[in-house]
Amino acid sequence: MTTTQTDHPDVRQKGLARMAETLAGWTQKWFPDAYIFALAGVVLVAIAALAIGASPKAVVDSFGNGFWDLTAFTLQMAMVVLTGYVVATSPPVARLIDRLAQVPNSARTAVSFVAVLSMSVSFVNWGLSLIFGGLLARAVARRADLHVDYRALGAAAFMGLGAVWALGMSSSAAQLQATKASIPPALLKVTGVLDFGTTIFTWQSLLTLLILMVLTTVIAHFSAPTGSAVKTAADLGVDLDDQPEPPAEKSRPGEWLEYSRVLPILAGVLTLGWLVSHLLTLPILSVVSSLNGYLLVFLMLGLVLHGTPRKFLQSVTKAVPATAGILVQFPLYAAMAAILTKATGAGGLSVSEHLAHFFTSIGGNGAFAVIIAIYTAILGMFVPSGGGKWLVEAPYVMQSATDVNMNLGWTVQIYNMAEALPNLVNPFFMLPLLAVLGLRARDLVGFTFQQFLFHLPVVLLLAWLLGMTFEFVPPVIPN
Incomplete structure (x- = not known):
């Protein structure tokens, strides 16, 4: 078969699609x-610690003692995958995702459609966004037409x-700063x-x-490969069958x-009672954005939606x-x-x-917003952990913001804008999605890195320009 000019990927792919294809090819290799x-990363930061004069004993002790610091978070992230998968593959939600997957009428529209829904859901809860976006991408990929x-679908689901x-209601930094009981005393004295x-x-x-x-x-729309440059799930060896196996026939009375x-209905009633009780006694945002609460609700919701314990x-x-x-990688990040x-x-x-002092020392004269964004x-x-890293970064960043008369609320949002980059x-945070998609990081990073190249200057520009619209408000420190 003779290859026409329009079939040749180097000729057909233009602009963002050509750039994405090049980056994807590089990352896959x-x-x-x-x-x-x-x-x-562990080796690199160990070398950096030795370079600033830390003793080898201090480095190895920090490594070993901190290895399990994210144990609870590791379990939570594993449960994010499990609960999201269970809910999204339940018959009612699977039917909804399948219906949504029929909306796009072209390949590129499908990619941008997945990106929009992923980002919209993320504003409410980032954990749901990962699994919902991943399963929507799989449903779209199953369309033969x-x-x-x-x-590109997987990268769009990650957006x-x-x-x-971090600009949504489940932002760890914003949630922490809005909850007096969660703010460490030293930070509370700085920010209120x-x-x-x-x-x-x-x-x-x-x-x-x-x-x-x-x-x-x-970017997602115009960077999606077309024609012969497309790699489908089948090309990548991914099985798209999300249907659970039919339950076996009963073989014994027990x-x-x-x-x-x-039992699922009774468990669902208990969970609903807990949710109503908390909504009546606590601020609604603290309830809907609680990761533990989210996991409880979604685990029990999955049980109810599947109907029977066996399914x-x-x-x-x-x-x-x-x-x-997740289970083997998160301890390394800890x-x-x-x-x-x-x-x-x-x-x-x-x-x-040392990094913080360097960046904040050159962050005056209107450059503070940009410097903090770069540092973050x-x-x-x-340290890809939004909540944990904020606890490390916030005391000296927020004190520096006060020193240069930067609005503290906007400083939190500068952190949130840059935290996603x-x-x-x-x-790190791609792992749950990769597990759902059946892909590896190298398959998506070419597309996500392209997004990074565009996002970085835009985020820095917005942090600087919009920061100029704020006035400094001295913090109100509660008794």
């Missing part, structure tokens, strides 16, 4: 598995996390309590969210409860292998964070504090 990325690139997650009216729901933050969503959607809807457990069994990467923050060198300063993005490459490069 050179980008290591996410676990290798984590191992290399769309010759759509599975890598809720990679583009806007900053409710969502000073962070998430300022017009500057909402405008930033809108701009980034539009930018992300346009199995009748496994096929009964009674629920079949779905759980299918979801468990998807958590493997060790990395411990070395960065606890292995001190000359003057009793850690690597993290750089540190996020090595490392996710486009570092596959």
